[in-house]
Every structure is written in C-alpha cells, then in structure tokens.
Amino acid sequence: MALLITGGAGFIGSHVVRHFVNRYTHYQIVNLDALTYAGNLENLTDIEGAANYQFVKGSITDSALLDQLFTQYDFKGVIHLAAESHVDRSIAHPMAFIETNVKGTAALLNACKTHWSTFEGRRFYQISTDEVFGALGDSGLFTEDSPYAPNSPYSASKASADHLVRAYGETYDLPYVISNCSNNYGPNHFPEKLIPLCIHNILKGKELPIYGDGLYTRDWLYVTDHAQAIDQVYHQGKNGETYLIGGHNEFTNIDLIRLLCEQMDARLGRAPGTAQKSITFVKDRPGHDKRYAIDASKIERELGWSPAHTFEQGLAATIDWYLEHEEWLAHVTSGAYQSYYDKQYGT
Numbered sequence: 067m068a069l070l071i072t073g074g075a076g077f078i079g080s081h082v083v084r085h086f087v088n089r090y091t092h093y094q095i096v097n098l099d100a101l102t103y104a105g106n107l108e109n110l111t112d113i114e115g116a117a118n119y120q121f122v123k124g125s126i127t128d129s130a131l132l133d134q135l136f137t138q139y140d141f142k143g144v145i146h147l148a149a150e151s152h153v154d155r156s157i158a159h160p161m162a163f164i165e166t167n168v169k170g171t172a173a174l175l176n177a178c179k180t181h182w183s184t185f186e187g188r189r190f191y192q193i194s195t196d197e198v199f200g201a202l203g204d205s206g207l208f209t210e211d212s213p214y215a216p217n218s219p220y221s222a223s224k225a226s227a228d229h230l231v232r233a234y235g236e237t238y239d240l241p242y243v244i245s246n247c248s249n250n251y252g253p254n255h256f257p258e259k260l261i262p263l264c265i266h267n268i269l270k271g272k273e274l275p276i277y278g279d280g281l282y283t284r285d286w287l288y289v290t291d292h293a294q295a296i297d298q299v300y301h302q303g304k305n306g307e308t309y310l311i312g313g314h315n316e317f318t319n320i321d322l323i324r325l326l327c328e329q330m331d332a333r334l335g336r337a338p339g340t341a342q343k344s345i346t347f348v349k350d351r352p353g354h355d356k357r358y359a360i361d362a363s364k365i366e367r368e369l370g371w372s373p374a375h376t377f378e379q380g381l382a383a384t385i386d387w388y389l390e391h392e393e394w395l396a397h398v399t400s401g402a403y404q405s406y407y408d409k410q411y412g413t
C-alpha cells in the first residue's frame with residue numbers, strides 16, 4: 067500500500083514519516099518535500115535506508131510531478147503537511163503562502179481527483195491548524211463547530227486549503243478527513259518559532275524577544291503526540307469529519323519562556339535567573355491572535371487518543387534534544403538556509 071506524505075522533511079512531517087515508516091512496514095511511504103529553508107533531510111537520517119521509504123524532492127505545486135508520482139505509485143492515501151508554516155514570514159511574504167498552501171493543496175486535490183479511478187479505500191488527509199478559527203478571548207475553547215475566522219496570511223491560506231478539501235469532498239465525493247491542531251513543540255522544530263528560537267538564543271547569549279505584553283496564550287502539544295493522533299485520524303477517522311487535536315496545556319508566552327529559562331539554567335548549570343535577564347519585550351506582531359485553546363474531547367472520545375507526554379516531560383526532552391544537536395541548530399541557522407527563502411520568494 068503506497069502512501070504519499072507531503073512536507074515530510076519539516077518539523078511535524080519528519081515525526082509523521084518516521085512514525086509511519088517504523089510502524090507500518092507493509093506501507094510504501096513516499097515523502098514529497100521541496101526542501102525549503104524549513105525542510106531538512108537531516109531530520110530523517112535514521113530511516114533514510116528503510117526499504118519501505120522513498121524521498122522525492124519536489125513541490126506540491128508541480129502538477130506534472132504529481133501526475134508522474136500518482137501514475138508510478140497507486141497511492142491509497144495522502145497525508146498532506148507541506149506548507150509555509152510561520153506566521154511572521156506570512157506577514158513579510160504572503161504570496162509564498164498562497165502559492166504553497168492554497169495552490170499546492172489544490173494541485174494535490176486535483177491529482178487525487180484525476181488519478182484515483184475509484185475513491186474506494188482511499189483518503190485525503192489535510193493537516194491543519196487551530197489558527198483558522200482566529201482568536202479566543204480569555205475563556206472558551208475551539209471545537210469542531212467553531213467558525214473559521216483567520217487573521218494572518220498564514221491562517222487564511224490554511225483556511226482556504228481546508229475549504230478546498232471540503233469542497234472536493236462535497237463536489238466530487240473525494241473521501242477526506244481534516245484535523246486542526248494546536249501549537250506543537252519538540253525536536254526538529256525550526257528556530258524561528260518561539261520555543262526553539264528561545265532555546266537557540268539562550269545558548270548563543272542573545273535576547274529572548276517577547277512580542278507585546280507576553281500575555282498571548284497558546285496550547286502546546288508535544289510533536290510525537292501529534293504524530294500519534296495523525297495515525298489514529300488517518301486509520302480510524304470518519305470521512306468528511308474534522309478532528310481537533312490539542313494538549314490541554316495553555317501557557318502565556320511570558321510564563322512559558324520563564325519556565326524554559328529556569329529549565330535551561332538548571333540544565334546548563336548556570337545560576338537561577340541567568341537566562342531570564344535576556345527576556346526583552348519587543349514590538350507586537352500585527353494581527354496577533356490573543357489566545358488559542360482546544361477542546362480535544364471528540365478525538366479522545368471517538369478515537370481514543372490522548373497526549374502521552376506531560377508538558378514537563380516534553381519540554382525536558384526538547385531541551386535535551388537541542389543540547390545534543392547543536393550542529394543541527396548551527397546548520398539550519400546558517401546563511402545558506404536563510405538566503406534560500408529570500409532567493410525563492412522575495413517579497
């Protein structure tokens with residue numbers, strides 16, 4: 067059984083690819099990734115020689131390549147993670163987000179529609195974000211019934227993609243599932259996002275930039291718990307349904323970074339309070355969503371999923387991983403990776 071995973075060289079995708087390659091040895095896993103600044107084959111060195119794994123470098127926007135792959139492999143399913151994923155970059159470079167997240171998703175859906183002679187036993191799985199629902203106030207949780215109200219070019223591009231998936235289901239009967247997950251953290255997270263950026267900056271003695279008043283709230287989930295949820299939604303989810311995935315783990319950014327500082331000081335044998343001195347409040351992100359939080363009771367009730375890691379365990383494992391992979395951090399923050407993005411997309 068051939069399964070196409072897109073974006074498998076990125077943060078979450080690499081954990082999903084590893085999970086599927088190791089657990090489902092009878093599947094042929096094809097990982098299609100354009101290797102943008104965020105994609106890195108170093109994330110997958112442990113499985114690159116596996117008999118059931120194939121990497122293809124290319125873009126989901128390349129319909130000719132999709133035609134070739136869908137002809138070569140009779141994919142039974144697509145798990146679609148490839149995306150431009152960083153809100154700040156979407157503010158600086160919105161068109162790149164439309165290109166990959168909207169047009170790329172449309173190209174993939176069209177490949178399924180064109181090449182799947184029967185939809186029997188097939189499934190398109192859209193990996194999405196809770197950011198499509200916009201911002202919560204001080205109370206309440208997102209549910210599967212929350213209306214879409216995206217506020218950033220990133221979340222609007224993901225919302226558009228989700229709508230296209232749903233529309234292909236309604237119009238062409240394409241079998242699909244969608245999941246919308248909260249903020250992930252863990253190994254292989256690109257150091258532009260809050261947690262790995264701050265780990266990197268603590269190690270380098272740089273400032274820890276906190277946007278606005280730092281009272282923005284996110285619900286954090288350890289990345290392998292998301293990979294496990296994706297497995298369960300892919301195999302057990304119902305066609306046409308949405309599942310919200312979250313960690314029941316809300317932190318304001320400032321509390322989270324203070325906790326990270328404490329753990330980093332302890333881990334590095336530095337005096338308590340050392341890292342916190344680098345916290346710097348900086349200009350806020352435009353359109354900054356106040357709070358995200360997930361009611362994950364549907365996936366817990368219907369599919370029996372719940373996170374296996376507490377935040378304390380997950381954060382400790384994340385810090386350990388970054389301390390053990392300083393060469394990874396040096397590589398992904400090298401000039402070659404940074405300039406790649408600007409060369410590809412401009413403004």
Ligand code: NAD
Pocket residue numbers: 072073074075076077078079098099100101102103104105106124125126127146147148149150151152166170193194195196224246247248249250251256
């Ligand atoms: P990431 O930026 O780390 O990885 C994205 C991957 O997609 C990279 O490997 C990149 O090379 C690849 N890619 C980008 N454009 C491509 C293209 N045109 N063709 C093929 N490959 C391309 O992102 P991530 O954080 O791992 O997120 C993965 C998915 O999960 C995204 O769809 C994102 O919206 C979603 N998501 C992320 C989070 C989170 O907290 N990171 C939460 C919920 C949902």
Ligand code: TYD
Pocket residue numbers: 152153154249258259260261263275276277278282283284319351
């Ligand atoms: P981020 O990791 O970019 O994820 P998202 O915007 O998808 O939630 O940001 C998490 C939170 O941290 C968000 O409220 C913005 C904030 N933030 C900072 O305060 N400083 C930073 O340097 C970054 C990157 C984010």
